[in-house]
Amino acid sequence: xxxxAFTLQRVRHLNxxxxxxxxxxxxxxxxxxxxxxxxxxxxxxxxxxVSVCDWSDGTxxxxxxxxxxxxxxxxxxxPGTALDVLSGLGNGFTPPGVPPERVILAGGGIGIAPLxxxxxxxxxxxxxxxxxxxxxxxxxxxxxxxxxxxxxTVLIATQDGSSGxxxxxxxxxxxxxxxxxxxxxxxxxxxxxVYALPHLRGGQYSFEARMGCGFGACxxxxxxxxxxxxxxxxxxxxxxxxxxxxxx
Amino acid sequence: MGELNKTxxxxxxxxxxxxxxxxxxxSGTFGYGREYAEFYDxxxxxxxxxxxxxxxxxxxxxxxxxxxxxxxxxxxxGLQNPGIDAVIREEVxxxxxxxxxxxxxxxxxxxxxEYAENCRKLEDVEQCAILEINISxxxxxxxxxxxxxxxxxxxxxxxAVRRVTRKPVFMKLTPNVADITEIARACADAGADGxxxxxxxxxxxxxxxxxxxxxANRTGGLSGPAVFPVAVRMxxxxxxxVRLPIIGCGGVSRAEDVAEMMLAGASAVEIGAANLRDPxxxxxxxxxxxxxxxxxxxxxxxxxxxxxxEQEANI
Ligand SMILES: Cc1cc2nc3c(=O)[nH]c(=O)nc-3n(C[C@H](O)[C@H](O)[C@H](O)COP(=O)(O)OP(=O)(O)OC[C@H]3O[C@@H](n4cnc5c(N)ncnc54)[C@H](O)[C@@H]3O)c2cc1C
Ligand SMILES: Cc1cc2nc3c(=O)[nH]c(=O)nc-3n(C[C@H](O)[C@H](O)[C@H](O)COP(=O)(O)O)c2cc1C
Ligand code: FES
Numbered sequence: 001x002x003x004x005a006f007t008l009q010r011v012r013h014l015n016x017x018x019x020x021x022x023x024x025x026x027x028x029x030x031x032x033x034x035x036x037x038x039x040x041x042x043x044x045x046x047x048x049x050v051s052v053c054d055w056s057d058g059t060x061x062x063x064x065x066x067x068x069x070x071x072x073x074x075x076x077x078x079p080g081t082a083l084d085v086l087s088g089l090g091n092g093f094t095p096p097g098v099p100p101e102r103v104i105l106a107g108g109g110i111g112i113a114p115l116x117x118x119x120x121x122x123x124x125x126x127x128x129x130x131x132x133x134x135x136x137x138x139x140x141x142x143x144x145x146x147x148x149x150x151x152x153t154v155l156i157a158t159q160d161g162s163s164g165x166x167x168x169x170x171x172x173x174x175x176x177x178x179x180x181x182x183x184x185x186x187x188x189x190x191x192x193x194v195y196a197l198p199h200l201r202g203g204q205y206s207f208e209a210r211m212g213c214g215f216g217a218c219x220x221x222x223x224x225x226x227x228x229x230x231x232x233x234x235x236x237x238x239x240x241x242x243x244x245x246x247x248x
Numbered sequence: 249m250g251e252l253n254k255t256x257x258x259x260x261x262x263x264x265x266x267x268x269x270x271x272x273x274x275s276g277t278f279g280y281g282r283e284y285a286e287f288y289d290x291x292x293x294x295x296x297x298x299x300x301x302x303x304x305x306x307x308x309x310x311x312x313x314x315x316x317x318x319x320x321x322x323x324x325x326g327l328q329n330p331g332i333d334a335v336i337r338e339e340v341x342x343x344x345x346x347x348x349x350x351x352x353x354x355x356x357x358x359x360x361x362e363y364a365e366n367c368r369k370l371e372d373v374e375q376c377a378i379l380e381i382n383i384s385x386x387x388x389x390x391x392x393x394x395x396x397x398x399x400x401x402x403x404x405x406x407x408a409v410r411r412v413t414r415k416p417v418f419m420k421l422t423p424n425v426a427d428i429t430e431i432a433r434a435c436a437d438a439g440a441d442g443x444x445x446x447x448x449x450x451x452x453x454x455x456x457x458x459x460x461x462x463x464a465n466r467t468g469g470l471s472g473p474a475v476f477p478v479a480v481r482m483x484x485x486x487x488x489x490v491r492l493p494i495i496g497c498g499g500v501s502r503a504e505d506v507a508e509m510m511l512a513g514a515s516a517v518e519i520g521a522a523n524l525r526d527p528x529x530x531x532x533x534x535x536x537x538x539x540x541x542x543x544x545x546x547x548x549x550x551x552x553x554x555x556x557x558e559q560e561a562n563i
Contacts, residue, residue, distance in 0.1 A: 002286075002287070003287075003526075003527070003528060040525060040526075044316065045316055045317065045318075045319060045320055045321055045472055045473075045521075045525060046314070046316045046321055046524075046525065047525060086527070209311055209312070210311065210312040210313065210314040210315070211314060212277075212313075212314045212321065212323060212521075212524045213277075213283075213523075213524040213527070215283050215286075215527060216279065216282075216283040217277060217278060217279045217283040217284065217523070217524065217527075218276065218277055218279075218314075218323070218325070218524055219276075219279075219299070219308060219313070219325045219328040220313050220314040220323060220325060220524075221311070221313075221314070222307075222308060222311065222313070222328055223311055224307070228307070229307045229308065229328060234283070
């Protein structure tokens with residue numbers, strides 16, 4: 001982990017409230033998909049944590065949902081602007097340790113961002129994964145083609161049925177019960193609903209928390225896990241099914 | 249002025265403890281040092297204050313614990329820490345590997361006896377050069393007893409700690425009182441060797457969409473640049489009220505703030521929330537101090553301490 005000067009190269013609008021940011025800079029601290037960066041914004045005291053969506057030597061791709069004033073300001077930043085970024089934060093996803101045909105990626109909304117980097121990493125190892133992506137409606141879809149390029153199958157669910165299956169991510173997972181190992185990222189209620197599915201045997205879940213530092217120093221992001229309170233930013237954001245203490 | 253070519257002397261002393269410079273990361277924003285050792289060599293610091301440590305391990309408050317504020321932040325951590333025994337057993341040896349300077353042991357407690365017992369356990373930990381007694385955390389509720397807002401209770405804790413240690417005792421004061429000098433005097437009279445001020449200001453945010461407080465604890469402590477003028481004013485007042493060394497704390501985010509805090513009366517300066525935004529900040533500030541001393545025309549940075557008061561008296 002370190003502070004790096006990145007330069008914003010491009011802001012591509014994917015839909016009404018989602019943009020893809022392309023940054024150039026030193027990505028050498030990024031070791032695994034599922035890690036995140038923490039971006040300082042002029043006029044805001046706290047940095048904004050954003051998952052690594054994709055990276056290569058010198059290029060970092062982020063997907064950003066315009067949530068509030070900070071993310072809106074970031075998306076409106078002119079290309080060419082230098083950004084103060086803490087890079088390579090958190091643990092990231094690890095290999096599944098089960099046969100590829102058991103694995104499924106499950107992302108809700110902006111939670112699909114780190115799963116793209118994961119899908120790409122898996123496909124590079126010769127595993128073309130199945131991805132289940134959940135969106136609000138057809139207009140809210142983004143990055144589906146990008147996922148298709150690195151996945152074997154991309155399943156879509158929308159709440160209103162305007163694209164793919166009408167329903168939730170959990171409906172997609174239940175239609176694929178042979179896939180018992182899930183990589184999951186999305187809002188907390190979605191993580192909980194997925195975790196509660198009876199056919200799942202293992203998996204890795206990426207958590208969100210309000211952060212003070214993002215590098216493990218302030219205890220601002222702690223949540224309870226099986227072996228005690230853990231920092232989402234440093235011990236996570238990815239936790240295995242075995243570490244989670246939700247009741248089923 | 250401004251043309252000194254000698255390297256300025258950045259060292260300061262706090263109740264007999266010499267620091268190579270006045271820059272000290274503040275308790276709760278620096279853990280036990282480990283995370284920052286990944287960013288820079290901790291040995292460039294004057295000292296560091298570790299996370300508030302209590303007798304028992306504590307999980308702290310439910311999430312969310314952090315909220316943003318204009319030019320600052322609110323926290324409601326609730327003193328999450330591994331407990332004094334684990335800290336002495338595990339963290340102290342680890343600290344010694346990355347930092348060889350003096351450590352300020354921030355001690356929390358819920359009863360007078362607990363404070364004293366924690367300090368007694370630290371007596372043989374050589375690297376802990378100063379005990380900083382946190383009687384001011386706004387995020388934990390000590391069964392109705394608030395040591396930092398009642399002069400009698402503050403004096404009781406001070407005296408109890410004083411009895412069990414030979415190390416310098418610095419009482420860390422809360423700004424959430426009508427008159428901070430009253431608490432400062434009570435601590436001084438009860439045997440404190442120094443004071444550290446300020447802890448966070450009690451605050452709160454409400455979410456427009458959920459119509460609920462942002463923090464699960466409802467309230468939290470405000471810190472960061474927003475509180476700097478409040479801290480300067482309180483350091484000023486306490487400097488006039490008691491003859492004890494003061495560690496100034498609150499809102500410091502650049503070398504100039506360190507100098508300003510010292511002019512108001514601080515002998516050394518703690519930096520908290522600003523480290524969370526910029527983990528390299530203390531390093532940058534230490535590196536900026538020689539130039540700043542040159543600009544201010546001081547050969548010894550310690551000459552700044554309280555200097556604003558003298559000038560006022562001369563008018
Ligand atoms: C590990 C991690 C990875 C993330 N990855 C992404 C990503 O890839 N793409 C993306 O668009 N968003 C991501 N988020 C969420 C993103 O950090 C928030 O949407 C963003 O901080 C909101 O800032 P704002 O100023 O627009 O909103 P505001 O609501 O005005 O923010 C106010 C404060 O709350 C914090 N906050 C608000 N919502 C969240 C949230 N959901 N999680 C954490 N802090 C929050 C902000 O950081 C800020 O301190 C991630 C969060 C975490 C913790
Ligand atoms: C996240 C966080 C945790 C803190 N934890 C402690 C603590 O455990 N003990 C303590 O005495 N002060 C604690 N403080 C208070 C700071 O040490 C400092 O007094 C206060 O934040 C004001 O300084 P600042 O504006 O530079 O942050 C904490 C502050 C923050 C932001
Ligand atoms: S945000 Fe500071 S420890 Fe995680």
